[in-house]
Amino acid sequence: MQRTTHRSHLLARPVVVALAAAVALTVTSCAKSEDDASDSKKSPAAAADAEQKVVTPKPGSETCTIDAYGGEKIDLKDATVGFSQSEKEANPFRIAETQSIKDEAAKRGVKLLTANAQSQFSKQISDVQTLLTKGVDLLVIAPLNSDGWDPVLQAAAAKKVPIVTIDRKINATPCKDYVSFIASDFVEQGRRAADQMIEATGGKGEVAILLGSAGNNVTTERTKGFKERVAEKAPDLKVVFEQTGDFTREKGQQVTEQLIQSNPGIKGIYAENDEMGLGAVAALKGAGKKAGDVEIITVDGTRNAVQGVVDGWISGVIESNPRFGPLAFQTLDDFTQGEEVPQDIVIQDSAYDADNAEQDLGKAY
Amino acid sequence: MAEATLKTVPLDKARVLQWLQTYGVYAGVALLLVVNIVITPHFLSAENFRTQAVQVAPVIIVALGMALVIGTEGVDLSVGAVMALAASVTALYLGYGLVPALLVVAVFAAGVGLANGALVAFVGVQPIVATLALMVGGRGLALVLLPQLEDLRNPSLASLGSGDVLGIPYLILIAAVLALLVAFVVRRTTFGRQLLAIGDSRPAAQLAGLPVRRVLIVVYVVCALLAAVAGVLATARLQASDPTSLGNLMELSAITAVVVGGTPLTGGRVNIAGTVAGAVLIQLLTATLIKHDLPPSWTQIAQAIVIVAAVYAARGRGKR
Numbered sequence: 046m047q048r049t050t051h052r053s054h055l056l057a058r059p060v061v062v063a064l065a066a067a068v069a070l071t072v073t074s075c076a077k078s079e080d081d082a083s084d085s086k087k088s089p090a091a092a093a094d095a096e097q098k099v100v101t102p103k104p105g106s107e108t109c110t111i112d113a114y115g116g117e118k119i120d121l122k123d124a125t126v127g128f129s130q131s132e133k134e135a136n137p138f139r140i141a142e143t144q145s146i147k148d149e150a151a152k153r154g155v156k157l158l159t160a161n162a163q164s165q166f167s168k169q170i171s172d173v174q175t176l177l178t179k180g181v182d183l184l185v186i187a188p189l190n191s192d193g194w195d196p197v198l199q200a201a202a203a204k205k206v207p208i209v210t211i212d213r214k215i216n217a218t219p220c221k222d223y224v225s226f227i228a229s230d231f232v233e234q235g236r237r238a239a240d241q242m243i244e245a246t247g248g249k250g251e252v253a254i255l256l257g258s259a260g261n262n263v264t265t266e267r268t269k270g271f272k273e274r275v276a277e278k279a280p281d282l283k284v285v286f287e288q289t290g291d292f293t294r295e296k297g298q299q300v301t302e303q304l305i306q307s308n309p310g311i312k313g314i315y316a317e318n319d320e321m322g323l324g325a326v327a328a329l330k331g332a333g334k335k336a337g338d339v340e341i342i343t344v345d346g347t348r349n350a351v352q353g354v355v356d357g358w359i360s361g362v363i364e365s366n367p368r369f370g371p372l373a374f375q376t377l378d379d380f381t382q383g384e385e386v387p388q389d390i391v392i393q394d395s396a397y398d399a400d401n402a403e404q405d406l407g408k409a410y
Numbered sequence: 411m412a413e414a415t416l417k418t419v420p421l422d423k424a425r426v427l428q429w430l431q432t433y434g435v436y437a438g439v440a441l442l443l444v445v446n447i448v449i450t451p452h453f454l455s456a457e458n459f460r461t462q463a464v465q466v467a468p469v470i471i472v473a474l475g476m477a478l479v480i481g482t483e484g485v486d487l488s489v490g491a492v493m494a495l496a497a498s499v500t501a502l503y504l505g506y507g508l509v510p511a512l513l514v515v516a517v518f519a520a521g522v523g524l525a526n527g528a529l530v531a532f533v534g535v536q537p538i539v540a541t542l543a544l545m546v547g548g549r550g551l552a553l554v555l556l557p558q559l560e561d562l563r564n565p566s567l568a569s570l571g572s573g574d575v576l577g578i579p580y581l582i583l584i585a586a587v588l589a590l591l592v593a594f595v596v597r598r599t600t601f602g603r604q605l606l607a608i609g610d611s612r613p614a615a616q617l618a619g620l621p622v623r624r625v626l627i628v629v630y631v632v633c634a635l636l637a638a639v640a641g642v643l644a645t646a647r648l649q650a651s652d653p654t655s656l657g658n659l660m661e662l663s664a665i666t667a668v669v670v671g672g673t674p675l676t677g678g679r680v681n682i683a684g685t686v687a688g689a690v691l692i693q694l695l696t697a698t699l700i701k702h703d704l705p706p707s708w709t710q711i712a713q714a715i716v717i718v719a720a721v722y723a724a725r726g727r728g729k730r
Contacts, residue, residue, distance in 0.1 A: 076503055294652055303461065349561065
């Protein structure tokens with residue numbers, strides 16, 4: 046009965062869709078956000094000295110050469126490099142990571158093909174396969190998951206395409222399935238955050254942890270390092286509260302509001318990423334606290350958080366450097382020329398506190 | 411068969427169930443309050459109640475709209491996306507001042523509501539499918555407009571998020587006024603009657619000559635506008651526009667509040683007071699578990715238990 050009357054409207058649908066698309070396209074042209082006049086966007090030059098440095102590899106750590114891997118020497122300049130990004134570039138870390146790869150490729154004059162899996166693992170697999178069929182000679186992958194890479198690894202091995210993975214590891218045999226893995230040591234980041242927390246609180250009192258998303262290796266490792274170091278160095282510092290803030294500012298704010306309500310005596314908050322730390326700052330401001338009442342330590346090193354250190358609301362930020370470009374390309378360059386490269390390359394992350402935040406603000410991403 | 415067994419159920423049990431349907435959610439809120447007063451330190455303070463109320467306000471506002479949609483035997487999955495859209499549009503247009511920005515937000519939200527309503531009322535798409543499309547598309551659009559979190563410093567937006575009148579934050583006042591308004595519309599206006607009639611039986615409403623399509627479209631537009639209000643308020647509170655995470659899973663929180671509050675998913679009945687209480691119940695539950703530092707997974711399990719209990723209590727009603 047209803048169906049018959051609907052026929053006439055079917056034609057209207059494409060019109061509506063087209064209209065919607067037109068709206069979406071024109072809407073940004075007349076937008077005016079707050080920052081249009083002044084600008085907080087940093088100049089790329091400022092970031093130049095923020096390149097990743099490698100922790101000196103332990104003697105005897107495993108290396109890989111092109112002979113062991115089985116491939117042919119090529120000159121990086123004539124090569125095409127494929128880069129597969131895992132998550133959409135919606136947070137400062139991913140934006141800086143992709144940008145760094147692109148900048149380094151441009152600097153070295155290497156042809157770069159990029160793909161973004163938008164946080165879908167199946168898409169990342171097909172992205173990499175597409176890159177392989179497009180004929181890339183080398184691959185840089187920021188994996189979304191550690192497992193499930195077999196089909197890609199086989200395809201790459203068949204074409205003898207060397208793979209370097211960054212920021213997360215692939216569960217496979219190094220120097221056989223992939224060449225090297227370049228990343229920060231998240232456990233170490235947790236330990237260093239604990240050091241800063243111990244210093245800021247004097248090693249006594251009660252502290253809280255704002256955990257990242259559950260089931261994420263970054264969360265588990267940053268928690269592990271922090272607790273280990275606190276237990277070992279400052280047994281009087283007690284972790285009395287551990288709740289997830291899902292790596293977002295909003296959840297960080299909400300959880301901190303509950304926390305300072307029920308534990309008014311809390312001395313410090315360790316946020317496992319900057320966004321949750323900034324949420325905690327918003328909660329403290331909302332509760333009428335002053336900067337420095339509660340010591341906040343965060344991990345990542347985004348610009349907003351380092352600015353928070355300058356303003357006195359955040360006591361310290363441990364950096365997790367996303368600028369993989371130079372190191373990834375250097376590794377590929379060395380490898381393709383026949384030199385030895387380490388299988389595990391750990392980055393030396395820096396840190397920001399009240400002493401260096403202002404002068405190093407340009408290094409933050 | 412089912413009816414036969416229902417009739418043999420002793421009267422007492424039926425009465426308890428009936429009571430639970432109507433007052434269960436309030437009893438739950440009261441119980442949680444008492445438990446917290448006893449076991450949670452610093453619970454009995456104005457500051458604490460203020461915190462809980464401020465946190466629950468956006469959920470209540472979204473749930474009001476959801477209750478209306480569910481009253482028409484529909485569901486709106488796009489509310490979280492509309493919140494994200496409101497956040498990114500606010501950030502984009504704040505340069506013109508707060509009021510113009512809010513007007514543009516309203517236009518966008520109304521657009522989403524119109525699309526939802528048109529798909530449901532004219533094209534005849536199932537509400538869950540129509541709004542699913544807008545849920546995906548809306549968040550996509552929000553991210554296209556503003557790909558990442560942006561800090562906002564507009565002073566009037568900040569005061570909207572953290573200011574108060576006589577100690578009562580704007581957020582709570584706005585939520586309270588909207589709740590009263592929606593309750594009034596449902597109970598006392600022709601529009602409210604028509605909405606419920608459509609939820610009860612759309613063909614019957616159509617045969618009775620009610621403006622079914624118009625009412626449906628208005629309901630979805632109102633729901634989207636309420637979600638946009640919640641999005642703007644949440645953004646104002648955060649003083650940052652975060653379309654990637656704002657409103658994530660909000661559709662589920664809102665549906666939970668509505669269902670726990672005693673509004674049947676089958677439409678034809680809307681319980682606004684219950685919806686507000688349902689949102690408060692979930693908020694108190696979450697707060698209790700967080701304050702006692704229980705693992706986050708417990709919160710989800712506790713919510714699930716509350717939902718199952720609510721559905722169990724509502725069981726008889728569906729078979730009317």
